Amino acid sequence: MTSAPDRLTPAVRKVRIPMIANSPLSLERSHGLARLSFRQDGVRTRLERLHQSGSAKAFVHPSHKGLDVILLNTSGGMTGGDRLSYALSLEAGCRVTAATQTAERAYRSEAGVAQVSVEHEVGPGAHLDWLPQETILFDGSALDRVTTVRLGPGASCLTLEAVVLGRAAMGEVVRRVSLTDRRQVIRGDVPVLVEPLRLADAMLQAGLGVLQDARAFASLALVAEGAEARLQSVRSVLDEPGVSGGASGFDGRLTVRLMAADGWPMRRQILRVLAVLRDAPLPRVWQM
Secondary structure (H helix, E strand, C coil): CCCCCCCCCCCCCCCCCCCCCCCCCCCCCCEEEEEEEEEEECCEEEEEEEEEEECEEEEEEECCCCEEEEEEECCCCECCCCEEEEEEEECCCCEEEEEECCCEEECECCCCCEEEEEEEEECCCCEEEECCCCEEECCCEEEEEEEEEEECCCCEEEEEEEEEECCHHHCCCCCCEEEEEEEEEEECCEEEEEEEEEECHHHHCCCCCCCCCCCEEEEEEEECCCHHHHHHHHHCCCCCCCEEEEEEEECCEEEEEEEECCHHHHHHHHHHHHHHHCCCCCCHHHHC
């Protein structure tokens, strides 16, 4: 008696997939670009152009003074091989505040490095507040970021960068990490503020002189004529429990450094410093 032919329907028939030895798995990578330009129309700042592609999105809203720009990475985070780029261009006299919609996340990378490029041009007499929310580094993450703000004559900027090592509330511990972060403000062809940072595995346990067991750190800088005049006002609010910080100011620059055992008290301290350095309410994403 001969066996009956295979009568399984296509929906239930097993599919045999040949195994290819030593074949690397090719994963889809996330690429995003958001580029915006602004012009001054009388006393109002207006959006001139908006280009967005891939995982990068931008939303523009009127604010108390000028415009608020909210940037979003729809991929939900970054890992090795991902690329993200933000670029703002402000013509003379514009006032813009730009922030990210939520914290950026750098996840464990099996291969390669996640790359972030930020390039802002601030025209004569214009002002930019670049206030991204914190970057959370997960165990095994690898991130390379360069932030450049170019100022025209009489232009000014307020910049922030905050980093959190894992989520303390989730019990996460970061033992392996690679972060290369360079922030620079350039007026004409002259660098007026350069902040390079390199964070690797050994530095997580280096103790005194590096992180001192801190899980969160931040840097704020105001580059504007007379910025140093706000130094005492900033120092007077550097008393948030659980946060250590210091501020210095000279020659049109004011810088603030913060360290904390967790991201939440550091965020509260950042909000208090920004209240001193800004004369307008923060974007709503920072108030949530």
